[in-house]
Amino acid sequence: MNAVYETVVVNLNEDIATVTLNRPDALNALNSVLMKELNQALQEVSLNEAIKIVVLKGEGRAFSSGGDIKEMLQLNDKDQFFSIMEQINSLVTTFYTMPKLTIAAVNGAAAGLGLSLALAADYVICQDDSKLAMNFIGIGLVPDGGGHFHLKRRIGEEKAKQLIWEGKILNGKEAMEVGIVDEVVDDIYAAVQKQINIWKTKPILSMIETKNIFTTLNKDRLSTILQLETNAQWKMRQTYDHQEGIKAFVEKRKPQFLGK
Template sequence: MSIRIDDDKRVRTLTLDRPDALNAFNEALYDATTEALRDAAADPDVAVVLLTGSGRAFSAGTDLREMAARTSDPDFTPGKHGFTGLIDALLEFPKPLICAVNGIGLGIGATVLGFADLAFMANTARLKCPFTGLGVAPEAASSVLFPRLIGRQNAAWVLMSSEWIDAAQAKEMGLVWQVCEPEELMDTARRHAEALAAKPISSLVAVKRTMTAPLRAEIDAARERENACFAELMGGPANIEALTAFAQGREPDFTRLPA
């Protein structure tokens, strides 16, 4: 299994469990996480979901080897749900979602925080949205969720720079709610999860629905724009240079590419 599922006190903990790959999302992990969220949404004994990672990473984002195969291997077989299915599940998840960022979070390992109702982060963890470094576009409605969550200029830097954001910066921006010592992260996140889980699920769902409903149309429109830009850029000169540089273990050089 690429994900571990544990239940306690109406809190379902989902632990991304590809530690050797820094919990990068391959097709199997996208499918497993999508199905785990859908199962938790439908389970009357689950009030809150707590999402974290195993080992030293929260998630290193999309598995770049599979990304390269998607553009170059005619026999590449996508998963049942894939990236789009996971974003659908996050968007539709009706109950509180808490993220405990235990280590590095890249790509979807960072943009998932746009869907979190509460986020906790170890003070040793770091986040990065590497889209410009990969020659692609934003994802997961981050182009609308991040400006709302952390402000336009913070979002512009996070989404455009492909620079690491440390825990103190993430807290100052409002990308996460609390920063903890690594050994205290899960206890702190779980304590807050259990406090919410003691409340009536119907009320939790109502609060979340009334908070998120006004954003739904904006999120849907943002995803369409992002997907169109991503499709245009995927496999283009900048993306090929980024993936080639990754495979060769060097930094990409975009300076000689056409605009």
Template sequence: MVLDFVKKDGVATLKFNRPDKYNSFNQELAFAVQKALDDCKKDDDIRTIVLTGEGKAFCAGQDLAEATDPNGPPLKNIVGKHYNPIITQLRDIEKPVIAAVNGVAAGAGANIALACDIVVAKKSATFIQAFAAIGLIPDSGGTFFLPRLVGAQKAMALMMSGDKVSADEAEAMNMIYKSIADDEFDQFVTKMAAKMAKMPTRGYGLTKKAINASFNNSLKEQLDLEEKLQAIAGSTSDFKEGTQAFLEKRKPNFTGK
């Protein structure tokens, strides 16, 4: 099994499981991730998603043995049918997605992480834009997300140099949310995911819609969208519960609806 899928207490954990290949992607893993994300989207009991890797790596990117196999899928299909659907799913799914980067995240692996809503990493983890070393361009949304996270100059330098970026450096340059001590990492991720699974899931989904749209909207368009989405959020059960709990000075019991 190339992908472990565990569902518990509202949290779905998707763990890349090709540790002998540093969790590099092949067609089987790509399609397994696509199916798992689709299942997460349809399952109302799942309210938070965690993406992580088995063993020492998060994901080393594309399995080059497959990419160079004369009988394997061409690069166009690897990008268009393997990675692009995953990036689209990560951004469109109306539930929070946490990338728990437990080790090296290289190439497409790094960019899949950056497409998630929140990225946390072990202090020992590294991020590498490894494409230039084999004559390729960054894919999997890398040319979209990285410049927006760290700025065009920094993104260009990282993509052209292929320099390793430590988790601490990634946090300092706003590439990721937090760098976590290795011995505290699993507990931190578990606690964060559990907390988010009990929060207003519908509001989270609407927040993602607003953030996604903000990349292309004018201020006027964004303000109009906020007005529209806030009206939707205000009609949810979670809004009613949240406001009632606030007035009653108690902890809210959100249902994600």
């Protein structure tokens, strides 16, 4: 690894890479810099044939609170919007399709785009006091980052719709009951190490080949969903309800949606 990043830390230990989102003061909110650097870091790890397992985690009190609202408020230019969405789509595709076994270690919040990113992992571990939410509905938007794809993959279309429409904040136990995470623990890093140890007793190259078969089958569908999400997100950004949702969020009050 030659690159030095401002918002991402990459640690390599034999055949394991730990990639850490490193904007703790902003709860690892995904701004354009973090998305670009994370995408670059994951692509570099993906090409490293020595690496077999990748752990994605967040520094500080959260995995990721989602897209950076402050940056979103300044995102009025159409070309700039589609450029950001392209970065999101590339990032999620890179993480989902990388020829490695991947773990998302969710501490604290994983919300919005942050949750979409976590769900792209092969194995999702969260703490029992974590807060997970596909909460785009609260600001009049639809999930992006492949949220529709990953939720359907994990829990099916009907449950995915209900989860998206409700926008409820789930603790670890609730997320496990719904089926969007694979394990809920008190000590997340001990659990990550335990899962790594389990995988390392198995023929990992065989496991990676199985993953590659599934991701090859699903890549076109993911690409289609990402494009649909991009177009829907732009459309929803023009609505009254989105503007009201953002305004209410900034003013810390309940939004008054009108369905228009």
